[in-house]
Amino acid sequence: MLPSSIPPPPPAAADFGALLERARRIAADVLAPAANATDQAEVIPRENLLALKGAGLLGLATPTRYGGHGAPGRVAREYTEILAGACGVTAFVQMQHTTGACPLIARGENEALKERVLPRLASGERFCTVGFSHVRRPGPPMVRAELDGDQVLLDGTVPWLTGHGLADDAVLAGTLPDGRVIFVLSSLREVEAIQPSPPLRLCAMNASATVSLRLRGLRVGREQVIATLTREQQTARDAAGMLAPAALSLGVAGAAAALLAQAADRRGSAALASAARGFAGEIDDARAEVNAWADQPEAAEYGEHAVRARAWCIELGVRTAHAAVAASGGSANLLEHTAQRLFREAMLYSLTAQTRDLQAATVQRLVGRGEEGRGQSGKRVDPA
Known part of the structure; x- marks a missing residue:
């Protein structure tokens, strides 16, 4: 149970833009400055969760009737992306509660349970995983x-x-x-x-x-x-939620692209600056693809497109973080280096909420990148 903190604002007055701005301030002022130290800690500082609780953000995705803000999927994904770009472990831990447990309970069949526990979870009085x-x-x-x-x-x-x-x-x-x-x-x-x-x-x-x-x-x-x-209902729920964790990969990709841009400024490197811009543009494109499909799981083509978009985000996160490692030089060998942390976080997101279809799509995308590279190098690609 998290100790008392600043009470969140009344959920009836929820302003998603204002809530996201609170998340950005906490990410910049509280989470990011300590992210490398947090990565090496035994457990995340309670101050991180208290900051989110005090801003009313632990109830972001809980319906308003149960004391939350009722944020739609697109807002919840943006919130997750903001936190993941600042401190991956804080983003991951609070995700279990904010966009995991609370919405799952709210979608459940037990109305008495919802009324009894969701207000306490939305306020952060109790924390759930x-x-x-x-x-x-x-x-x-x-x-x-x-x-x-x-x-x-x-x-x-x-x-x-x-x-x-x-x-x-x-x-x-x-x-x-x-x-x-x-x-x-x-x-x-x-x-x-x-x-x-x-x-x-x-x-x-x-x-x-x-x-x-x-x-x-x-x-x-x-x-x-x-x-x-039933198994069929569970499979359908998994498919409908396929794109929510894409925000984690996009967050780490954005942070890695920012590191590249900073390195470009320090060194006056046109090549690194061009790479940073290229990654930033691809992140925007991938986010648009996620948003285009995430809110229409009933569409006939949803499953195929959702798996492909998620695999793209996974591969993009790892690739952008790898570029940040390469651009950092030998210092990225240090365990506390930001680029290395982002690379490891991107790897973990490759396995988050993984299904067999997603696993196959991710591997196939990586294979495709390899074939693309061989083609660009002018080497023969053996069709066999």
Whole structure:
């Protein structure tokens, strides 16, 4: 639970432009100056989350009827991009709550649960994370669920849960005997049936306090059930949310392009300046593609275009960050170097909310870049 801070403004008076401006100020004044130190910390400073809470931003995507601002997807993506360009680990941790858990609960079937918990989550009184990526994996369920009277019984392993120790609650999911997926809201505080691992060592964002959870007979009351979905419904939800994490990749790409521009100014390099402009233009184009498709998941062509746009953003983030590393020279070998941090964050975003289709599209795009390079070099491309 986050301690008290400046109370957020009344949600009824939400001005998305003003909210985004608050996010930009916090990103510039609080997050970015300490981002490299935060990257090497054991856990993100609570001051980062308190700044977002005090600005009323933790309820950005929660509907107004439950105490939030009800921001549409495009605003939520811009907000995520702003934070990701300043401090990746803060953006990633708060994303679990702001644009992950809160909207998921709001879309659920349990109206009493929404009215009881969402106002507290929207205000930041309680902080929530998520642990359900395992339901996308093929094969035997990693978490099995059973209905036992007025309770849900969960057993198994949640392989990824971010923000452990910061979060009060988590949205967890398990597979019922009939194959449906049940989502529940569980407290993470003082529950003997939830056994966290030590913090996982990741390629980036070790301050995210990411762990795996062993669930041993975790019992959650039926009043905490968020929703029960068929596999088809879960797949459709995954597809509809495909483009939300693209904002993370665009944020890191924007920060890397800014580093290139700064290097160009310091060195008077026309080549670096041209590269920075080129990346900035491509980021704008990729963002426009994301925005064009993100809000129409019902369109017949949505799935194909969404996967391609997300793969473009992933590859663009890694490529722009790699350019910033190359332009930084040997100093980028230092663990605390900004370009290296951005490169590692871009790599992590390559795997965020990954599906098999997205994995294939990302690899294919990288292969295509290689073929393009061979063609430009004048070398023969073997069609076999």
